[in-house]
Amino acid sequence: MASKKSSTQASPMAAAAASLLLGLLLVLPVPAISSSDAEEAVVSRFREYLRIDTAQPAPDYAAAVAFLRGQAGAAGLEARTLELVAGKPLLLLRWPGRRPSLPSLLLNSHTDVVPSEPHKWDHPPFSAALDEASGRIYARGSQDMKCVGMQYLEAIRRLRSAGFIPDRNIYLTFVPDEEIGGHEGIEAFVASKEFKDMNIGLVLDEGLASPGEEYRVFYGERSPWWLTIKAKGAPGHGAKLYDGSAMENLMKSVEAIRRFRTSQFDLVKSGAKAEGDVVSVNLAYLKAGTPTPTGFVMNLQPSEAEIGLDIRLPPSVHTEALEKRLAEEWAPSSRNLTFEFKQKTSVLDNFGKPAVTPADSSNVWWALFEEAVKRAGGKLGKPEIFPASTDARYFRVLGIPAFGFSPMTNTPILLHDHNEFLSKDEYLKGIGIYESIIRTLATLKDSNVDYESRAEL
């Protein structure tokens, strides 16, 4: 940052240098004031984006895209709005590189946010209220993930004003519908011609806040299996003890599922495994009973009962073993149970390998990413498997490397929660981190030339 100034000081004439130094001292307070002015403008742009109500199920995508197009213009980026699905605009931005034939970098973020219950918030979720004392900005989307989208843009503005020109093309996508599965968002996009023409080498997408000092980074994610189990059985009097009722047959499953859940959760609690490395199973619903206008019939054992489970599998899991457990313990036909998958996402990519991006020295992108975060003064935690789903999976199944990263340290994880917030300082710090990441990843180093050509990314 100070490099330009120090080079102008390298005058051979001591007097000139001294007067220059004096001049610098005199002008020093000016940049300090204007930089805090600039920070205020940066924060107010973030808050402006946060105020656009893009909550599912009726996100105002038009307003978000109009705002972002304006920001893209200010950052000097080429912009195209793709309407791959009517009413679901996807904003595609480009910063052309010096060598456009190199694999490109894609910075992805989603424009939609999850719904909120405004009456349970201290500040209305689309007010982007700034608490002056703590510096916290309260808004739905402040962590997930409007922060990241704006940080990309702010980092690019800074890089441009510093005269930086990328070697490779840099793309930004602002995509709709991530919070409802991405089918009419990123999934439609990766099937498009525009996407194929981009020749993407690496994608950056969302991660999670970190309550500690280390930034979290994700190299894969768990796959959701949404399962329903139905039980049928002989109905009977509520006073009678007998075998083979639907409830009794199903409760045996629930017990087995709970034992399994405990075994997995214990691994996390003891620290033996990270959250993303175990299979999670949670009951999404229980459905049974014979309804009356005011409640349920109490003296009748029903002939049908049903549960819904949200199961999440790490990419490394032995899926055959889990399917066997399901067929033999959780929903055996011998206990008059049937099961059905509402969703069953493969843990493998399209080439039959676990859908993960290597986060070690075998991946040159990883080395560059790590170096860039370090150079910006950040510390990275151990790479993790994202416990839930993000749009990054649509790239990883295609064999395209993707890291999940949202630069927030010292911040409680509040995505999808009440009073979601991000502190102003943490937001600003993240811009510096992306500045370093974009600069480093966009620059072709001699040592990478070999790798780039060999890998044919």
Ligand SMILES: *[C@@H]1O[C@H](CO)[C@@H](O)[C@H](O)[C@H]1NC(C)=O
């Ligand atoms: C399953 O259903 C059949 C036919 O209704 C019944 O004969 C059998 O006892 C049931 N088995 C169990 C374990 O409930």
Ligand SMILES: [Zn+2]
């Ligand atoms: Zn998100």
